[in-house]
Amino acid sequence: MRDSGKVAGSGSAAVRTDQARVIPPGSTVGILGGGQLGRMMALAGSAMGYRFVALDPAEDGPCAQVADSIAAGYDDREAARELA
Numbered sequence: 001m002r003d004s005g006k007v008a009g010s011g012s013a014a015v016r017t018d019q020a021r022v023i024p025p026g027s028t029v030g031i032l033g034g035g036q037l038g039r040m041m042a043l044a045g046s047a048m049g050y051r052f053v054a055l056d057p058a059e060d061g062p063c064a065q066v067a068d069s070i071a072a073g074y075d076d077r078e079a080a081r082e083l084a
Contacts, residue, residue: 025049
């Protein structure tokens with residue numbers, strides 16, 4: 001693949017447009033695992049206009065306090081389809 005050298009943004013947070021796709025605000029982001037890291041990601045992303053859904057076996061995990069959640073095991077195919 002040829003490197004076009006196109007860069008979006010500036011500084012160290014620049015993203016090469018030929019290698020990444022920007023997810024527009026308002027989109028839904030699925031999280032596998034509803035622990036503290038998922039919670040922090042959902043809080044930060046919600047402030048930027050994203051919606052989050054977490055898949056986690058625990059019904060009352062930290063992420064479920066700030067995002068929609070699906071309480072199911074990671075091996076539950078139907079729950080994975082719902083998350084997708």
